[in-house]
Amino acid sequence: MIQLIFENREQIQQEAAERVLAMLQEHPTAILGLATGSTPVGIYQEIVKLYTQGLISFKKATTFNLDEYIGLPETHPQSYHTYMKRNLFDHIDLPVEQAYIPNGNAPDLMEECLRYDELINKANQMDLQILGLGHNGHIGFNEPADSLTNGTHIVELREQTRLANARFFHTLDEVPTHAITMGMGSILKAKSILLVVYGEEKAEVAFKALTGPIQTELPASLLQIHPNLTVLMDKEAGRLFND
Ligand code: F6R
Numbered sequence: 001m002i003q004l005i006f007e008n009r010e011q012i013q014q015e016a017a018e019r020v021l022a023m024l025q026e027h028p029t030a031i032l033g034l035a036t037g038s039t040p041v042g043i044y045q046e047i048v049k050l051y052t053q054g055l056i057s058f059k060k061a062t063t064f065n066l067d068e069y070i071g072l073p074e075t076h077p078q079s080y081h082t083y084m085k086r087n088l089f090d091h092i093d094l095p096v097e098q099a100y101i102p103n104g105n106a107p108d109l110m111e112e113c114l115r116y117d118e119l120i121n122k123a124n125q126m127d128l129q130i131l132g133l134g135h136n137g138h139i140g141f142n143e144p145a146d147s148l149t150n151g152t153h154i155v156e157l158r159e160q161t162r163l164a165n166a167r168f169f170h171t172l173d174e175v176p177t178h179a180i181t182m183g184m185g186s187i188l189k190a191k192s193i194l195l196v197v198y199g200e201e202k203a204e205v206a207f208k209a210l211t212g213p214i215q216t217e218l219p220a221s222l223l224q225i226h227p228n229l230t231v232l233m234d235k236e237a238g239r240l241f242n243d
Contacts, residue, residue, distance in 0.1 A: 001210065001224065003231045005238035009042060009198055012232045016130065016194060017046030019230075021056050023128050028060040033129030033187070034088075035066050035140070036080045037165075039196050040130060044088040051092045058094035064120060066131075066140035066187075068104040069176040070154065078168050079104070102152065102180040109180060113152040120152070120186050129190035133197045136160045137205050137218040141181035144217045150185030154178060184222060192228040195220070200236040207240035 006012045020043075023030045034040070050056040065080060074081040081101055089099055100119055106112035131139050136158055142148055143158045155178065157165075162175040169175050187193070197206045209220035210231060216222075223229050233241070 001226075001229045001231065003210070003233065003238070003241060005233050005235055005241065007235060009234050012196060012198075012234060013042035013046045015232055016040075016043040016196060017050055019194060020047055020128065020130075021050055024056055024058065024061060027127060028057070029062070030127040031062045031064065031123045031125070033066065033126035033131075033182075033190055034063050034084070035130050035132045036083045037132045039132035039198060041087055043130070043196065047088065048091040056092075058092050058098075061094060062098045062123060063094060063100065064123070064126065064182070065099075065101040067179050067181040068102045070104040070109065070178040070180055071176050072104060074103075074105065102182075104176075104180050109154055113154065113180060116152040116180075116182070117186070120182070126186075126190035127192065129187060129193045131187070131193060131195045131223075133195060133202055133206060133209070133220055134161060135164050135202065135205060137209050137220045139184075139195075139220050139223070140187060141179040142184050142187070142219045144219060146216060148216045148219055148222070149183045151183040152180065152186070153183055155181050184219065188222060188226055190226075193223060193226050193230070195223060195229065195231045197231065197233045197237040199234065200239065202237050203239045206231075206233060206237050211241075 068080045072079045102116050103112050136144055141155050166172045166175050209218050214221045
């Protein structure tokens with residue numbers, strides 16, 4: 001595991017975007033695992049800048065998103081489909097048929113999990129997986145639990161997660177109760193993982209997940225076993241690593 005602590009978020013956003021650039025320059029057909037939430041927004045903005053400057057192309061790339069809410073219409077402003085379009089896909093040359101996001105409105109959600117896993121299995125593994133960190137240690141929407149799931153599955157969101165994500169909705173009641181998420185197996189199978197963590201409020205969970213015991217109640221702790229994990233933290237999130 002490589003941990004890098006930066007003075008500010010702008011530096012992290014540039015670093016992460018440059019890693020995506022380097023990956024696509026070396027492997028134009030790279031498979032990228034993408035996250036949503038507030039953390040990657042600035043990274044996507046940097047990527048769009050690189051694209052606008054003609055430095056990066058996604059024409060041959062494939063992307064897999066980690067998760068999607070269940071029951072939110074795809075066009076809802078807070079669906080991850082809308083998020084990806086707004087923050088990245090509408091601004092780059094990634095062909096729409098090469099961008100995969102689980103369908104949280106599929107008539108048969110179990111079938112949708114199988115379909116998503118088949119697509120992931122066909123791709124074999126992500127070349128680069130971008131991750132944010134949940135306040136409760138979740139990654140994707142793999143929530144703390146007695147056991148974790150290998151493949152794509154339906155998850156009931158923890159209250160802490162719904163409260164954290166309520167900032168994107170008008171009321172807590174509007175936050176979906178369930179989501180569909182890529183499983184831990186697919187995440188850990190990635191060739192390389194970039195975990196990005198911002199802010200004092202995640203300092204403790206980041207420290208515990210990356211230095212404490214590996215436990216299913218802290219899904220991000222499983223990242224410790226990954227052979228090619230890079231963690232980018234601002235100095236607030238990385239505070240405890242300096243002590
Ligand atoms: C969303 C996802 C989640 C978020 C996490 C942190 O696709 O994968 O695990 O990364 O909930 O969210 P933010 O970045 O909003 O703090």
